[in-house]
Amino acid sequence: MKKYLLAWLFLQLPTLACASAPPAAKPTATRPASSVATVSEADRYARRCQSQSAHRIVRPQGSMLWGTKRSWDTEKKAEERGSVLVSADLAPLRLANASGVTALRLEGGRLVASPAAEGNAAPPGVVGTVLQGTASDGKPVEVAICGAEPSLQDPGVVFYRIEAWNSLAQEWENPCVALGRVPDPRALAVGGVWDASGAHQDTPGKLTFACENGAITKCIQWGYKPWERHEGQSLAGLHQACTRLARADYCGNGRSHTGQDTPIDIYDGLGVLARATRASGGWDPAKASFEAAWAPDGATCIAHTRDGRAMEVILQECPDRLQAGEAVELTGGDRCTVRRTDVKPGTALLRNLSYGAPRAPASAGTGP
Incomplete structure (x- = not known):
């Protein structure tokens, strides 16, 4: 009898182990855009420049012009000449990081807050500022400047860490495409706008945030x-x-x-x-x-x-x-x-x- 009881317990061990183990977590399905709650303006700006643990994966083929993502919607094939961000306005600002700052201006390869500080006051920086940008389809997109890092090779050129507001996911994301050699790409501020044909227009009051993995920045470097x-x-x-x-x-x-x-x-x-x-x-x-x-x-x-x-x-x-x-x-x-x-x-x-x-x-x- 003992032999039969031991044999029965041995056969039941795998079943008992499976029953006691917690069920495997099911993969979380991406919510459709219609189910994403709209974030208020105050909350949107409060969440800018916060570290994001995950970014959407894109694999654009060929060499890029802007170095930006083609679309926020990764489930749809995007046109080669599309971009989530093609230009940004120097004025008016969507949000200033310092009192009295109403616009930005380009001085060579760097951005400067305008108007300049008076007297002996230190000039305000540009980090934290939110600009009004535009995507290749003409839709507006906000751009936040999250960091400014002078180039080691040329201190007159400043790399900016930027984030754009992804209205589809209701979150801030780095619009630059990450590659193996540059996994966390930054951007240069370059005057004018490049259209879908690759033509440059010297448009007053507008700039291009050209990402490190794009041709615009490569040629500058x-x-x-x-x-x-x-x-x-x-x-x-x-x-x-x-x-x-x-x-x-x-x-x-x-x-x-x-x-x-x-x-x-x-x-x-x-x-x-x-x-x-x-x-x-x-x-x-x-x-x-x-x-x-x-x-x-x-x-x-x-x-x-x-x-x-x-x-x-x-x-x-x-x-x-x-x-x-x-x-x-x-x-x-x-x-x-x-x-x-x-x-x-x-x-x-x-x-x-x-x-x-x-x-x-x-x-x-x-x-x-």
């Missing part, structure tokens, strides 16, 4: 600061041409033809960046070749695509702008076979090298 001059020439045009180059926006329509962190070499005739002649980490000039020449509104001359797609695809994308023909020889040995129909290739401000797509093996008897 590479040396093309649009508010500065080099050898007496404004760098604004070179910066704009760089945003096209960085994204391989051949047609000048805002569409990229590259991937994140694709190796390239940039050089210009002004002396800001020179063509690399020696191999360095992640770059071997012996394996690279001339890709394209660039103007502020796109490529003027193309030798090969950066992502390996057929040149015919680019020609079909903008048939009235680019055409194939006889080879065009540029200075320095650069050579291309597709060119703009309305400008001379040699008038480009920038050029670049890239690895390009692996070449197909040549057929027997065709030569090198």
